[in-house]
Amino acid sequence: GAVVSQHPSRVICKSGTSVKIECRSLDFQATTMFWYRQFPKQSLMLMATSNEGSKATYEQGVEKDKFLINHASLTLSTLTVTSAHPEDSSFYICSARKDGGNEQFFGPGTRLTVL
Amino acid sequence: EDQVTQSPEALRLQEGESSSLNCSYTVSGLRGLFWYRQDPGKGPEFLFTLYSAGEEKEKERLKATLTKKESFLHITAPKPEDSATYLCAVMDTGRRALTFGSGTRLQVQP
Numbered sequence: 001g002a003v004v005s006q007h008p009s010r011v012i013c014k015s016g017t018s019v020k021i022e023c024r025s026l027d028f029q030a031t032t033m034f035w036y037r038q039f040p041k042q043s044l045m046l047m048a049t050s051n052e053g054s055k056a057t058y059e060q061g062v063e064k065d066k067f068l069i070n071h072a073s074l075t076l077s078t079l080t081v082t083s084a085h086p087e088d089s090s091f092y093i094c095s096a097r098k099d100g101g102n103e104q105f106f107g108p109g110t111r112l113t114v115l
Numbered sequence: 116e117d118q119v120t121q122s123p124e125a126l127r128l129q130e131g132e133s134s135s136l137n138c139s140y141t142v143s144g145l146r147g148l149f150w151y152r153q154d155p156g157k158g159p160e161f162l163f164t165l166y167s168a169g170e171e172k173e174k175e176r177l178k179a180t181l182t183k184k185e186s187f188l189h190i191t192a193p194k195p196e197d198s199a200t201y202l203c204a205v206m207d208t209g210r211r212a213l214t215f216g217s218g219t220r221l222q223v224q225p
Binding site (some may be wrong): 002004006032034042043044045046049088091093095097103104105106107108109111 | 120121146147149151154157158159160161164202206212213215216217218
């Protein structure tokens with residue numbers, strides 16, 4: 001199998017607070033994980049590529065100081081949305097690529113609502 | 116810049132009515148083309164990977180095909196449980212990230 005989990009599944013927070021989202025590959029090792037954002041009725045937009053043991057690579061227009069990514073082990077990557085504002089409200093989805101493969105397996109997503 | 120265009124945007128079928136979804140793509144070099152299914156409020160579920168023109172993959176009522184410019188997802192005799200958004204994505208040879216199309220929302224009515 002190729003199971004990826006995310007926690008939490010849903011979070012509501014006040015403007016100005018920070019939120020951490022965890023992404024875990026449960027039954028395989030993933031040197032590389034990816035973070036996406038999806039707005040309603042839109043497709044997935046890649047935010048950053050997370051590499052175990054090194055700095056993440058961010059897509060153009062994504063603020064690296066606002067979206068902090070840490071990939072501390074071969075099965076865990078975290079995304080921290082710092083000083084969240086209502087415009088950060090979205091569906092955040094992670095994926096993990098099996099080492100040696102091309103396919104990405106996605107987590108169930110995290111619905112972030114910033115009040 | 117990689118580009119992926121999916122059509123139609125939405126498709127409504129009667130149960131048992133076969134059809135095809137289209138994915139047109141532009142990449143500098145294709146490492147792979149991927150099909151995913153996404154249910155509302157959930158992450159995408161992997162369906163197929165296609166690597167070269169002429170390749171075909173099948174899974175239950177779904178069959179994916181690939182040419183040098185486009186891919187088709189054929190749905191044979193669909194059932195209501197096939198209702199979902201189907202996403203196409205490409206990976207070019209220069210990077211490991213996926214570029215997604217906007218998806219086709221499929222609704223199969225009983």
